[in-house]
Amino acid sequence: MTGFIRFADSLSAWFGKAFAWLIVLMAFGTGYEVFVRYALNSPTPWALDVSFIMYGTLFMMGGAYTLSRGGHVRGDFLYRLWQPKTQAKVDLVLYLLFFFPGVTALILSGWKYASRSWGYAEVSINSPAGIPIYQFKTVMVAAGILLFIQGIAQVMRCILCIRTNQWLEPEEDIRETEDILLARATEAEKDAHP
Amino acid sequence: APAVLAQSPIVVKMQTSWPASDIWMDFAREYTTRVEEMSAGRLKIDLLPAGAVVGAFQVMDACNDGVLDAAHTVPVYWYGKHKAASFFGTGPVWGGSATTMLGWFYQGGGADLYRELTQDILGLNVYGFMGFPMYAQPFGWFKKEVSTVEDLQGFKYRTVGLAADLLQAMGMSVAQLPGGEIVPAMERGVIDAFEFNNPSSDSRFGAQDVAKNYYLSSYHQASESFEFLFNKDFFDDLDPDLQAILKYGVEAASTSNTASAMDNYSADLEKLQTEHGVTVHRTSKEILDAQLKAWDQLIADLEQDEFMKRIMDSQRAWVERVTYYELMNAPDYALAYEHYFPGKLKL
Amino acid sequence: MTDPQVALMMLGLFIFMVFLGFPIAFTLMAMGIGFGYYAYFDGARMWRAYNRLDETASWWDSTSLWIDGFFNNRIFDLFINQTYTVMSNEVLTAVPLFLFMGYIVERANIVDRLFTTLNIASRNVPGSMGVAALITCALFATATGIVGAVVTLMGLLALPAMLKARYDKSFASGIICAGGTLGILIPPSIMLIVYAAASGVSIVRLYAGALLPGFTLVGLYLAYVVGRSILQPKAAPRPTADEVPEVPFLRLAGMILTSFFPLAFLILAVLGSILFGLATPTEAASIGALGGILLAFAYRAMTFQRMRESVYLTVRTTAMVCWLFVGSYTFSSVFSYLGGEQVITEFVSGLDLTPLQFLLLAQLIIFLLGWPLEWSEIIIIFVPIFLPLLEIFGIDPLFFGILVALNLQTSFLTPPMAMSAYYLKGIAPPEIRLTQIFAGVMPFLFMVFVSMAIVYNFPQIVFYLPEQIYGR
């Protein structure tokens, strides 16, 4: 089980991080549009399409990565007071009841929607530049599959946690500034009171 | 939801591509009230504005899927699926008006080509009918005066369909947006000039608040009509008399929409000038010439496609004959107008 | 059970589910699909093909057609359509770019320079360190638009300095908690983009409208800090030359030029180009991100490691916000399809409230929701319930949005989920107790309510700039 969890974590992280770099492309691409518009008086016809395609791809493909790091927002004011075991039991039920049906619908219906779009090589309606969007619609399916795999790993996490009363944390990763500082402060405190 | 009583009317969920405040919602309502009256209450149309269920540009997908039973829209809004969609309204201006082209749809072979496009080529699960031949659409709203092609260079301009390709060829950068998003886009700097459709719709979404120069007369969209879409399964399941009511209701609404448009568009144009300080111009001959030349280029490109060539051949044959008659036969209305209301027209 | 009753049940069940602590985006998605399956259930249509089979059809054909029918519910198409609408939402494209800008600026070693400089510049003002901390927070929070990092960075930097200068512990921690949350209000705030996407109010008008109320709140905070320092000098003693050195004017000018101005200039460039329509918020955000990268290079703070951190954190936070939209678009579409919106509208209009009573009630509910929940959930899920009611009471959604933005400042400061206070507690020296932090935050909470009252009584504070810039 641990093996699969590690596999899913790294799969999600790999895709999430790879697509995260779109933000740099997006910053430069949009910056380029501003430059050619003001410096050369010739705006591009594609900037708008390209920016929403990058934004949409980025956040959809980051969904599973965010899930693996516990990044999706929860109303956890009660949840966090519970024992890990209790948390895991509740989570397990809700993953089966709430998570998989939605994600499965995303994959299957997304497939129907995207394949239709491939069928007529659909382009974006926003500009006459004819930017293709069938690949973009396929992102829904890809994001759904990643979430599905990560969801299985989360279920396994719950099962492990019910047994051991301890969550299997994801491996060390990039953290928010405040989390790094908080962790450092906790370390320091531990050192101060051995 | 389940548990529908046997006696209750069949509810048709129809969404438009227009914001709730647009006069076209009233036009759509002219259709729905006619249908409800003619069916003696057996049909009830639940009419919703853009965004109520799906976005303005997504009504074709929604009708195809059955998320909507029906839609009130224009074909250019789904031309991302196939450029030929634009020929049913926003195509090259051969010389005929929207009435001429609506005639082509019903008597000149247009409806067959439309069916071939939607059902055979794209495999869409819909029926579509056309109604209300619109007045030629103004070139639109600009912050400063524009009289030469040079003045247009670098503008970020809103239009739709092949008109977008056309104005891109003339040196503008074109964005396609639904009507409800035009003014916010103007404020956000997404666009800096735009056209939508007519004085009433334009003034209702606040065009006059963001630009003061209104250019009438243009070849970019001179022959559009509304498209009434129905989910095919939904339509097929209806009794034949109800099908007929939905179908011929389009023709009935077409006449009433035309009368409403005359009344409102003209009154609102007057109001824009007198109450909102909008300057109304006629688009310069230089720009109109450039538009026709740009259409020539576009036509040559589009004729590479066998299907699109077939549509254009059919349209040209129709216009060549019909408009010859129309123009040869038409008296000079401007002359009569000038005779009775001297000094008003500035053509 | 009638459809509207089902809709109310849907909402009630959702709130219960939130208490169970499952990731909300997926709760919304599943409930939207589940209740949507009921809402769009139409046996005749779904099993049309199955019903048309004749008796000779094989077992396989009839089974597979029956299963097809089961999945032939329109909710699945609606769900995909709504997901795609979020993916192609042009307003939300600014979210990752502003987040990226924030993460870069956070890592640009900017906050210590800024605080040191402002500390020296304001040394003769009563409560000088508090003033310096507040202005640093405000400026920094403006550039980053997120909360946690500002509070922790300032908590490590300004709090020890203030404690060393014998500031009252509560007072000092209150300043940092309150100052650190300003970023969600002052443009270019992420929260306002999210409100724009949820309400359809133009984002640029929201930005223009939030500017003066934001300054009003900062002004009230400053007035409180200075006022209390005058009335109670012991709470904020004047720092000694040892703690804050005296610096010759020219050197101070140089310090301001290198620390305060670059960031202020970046913020002004971003905001200015948005407000004057020179660039879309998305474009301005990309300029802000590129400018942030330049700034980080200039401060010799840009490393590949920091770039990577910023990139990866951007994707996680964006995914968090936008998946909430994916869930809520489907959920609220089904909720209104079932007539839930209608019921609430009828119920509230039946209460015979005056617009003021309605506004107070709405803001009270949002304030209370802010205790257990965070701003993203409140804006994306609960605020849209109020939006259709605004028209009945003749309240401008722009005005309402600004009040909500002010109000939600409190959601970071009120227990049990007072993120600002927790972050500060986490890094503060152990002798500072959580109760002291909460006590210090109280007066600032009060100032938030004062600012809301001022804005309510003088709506021109909100409308002046949008009217000046956009003419309506």
Ligand code: NA
């Ligand atoms: Na138009």
Ligand code: NA
């Ligand atoms: Na709270």
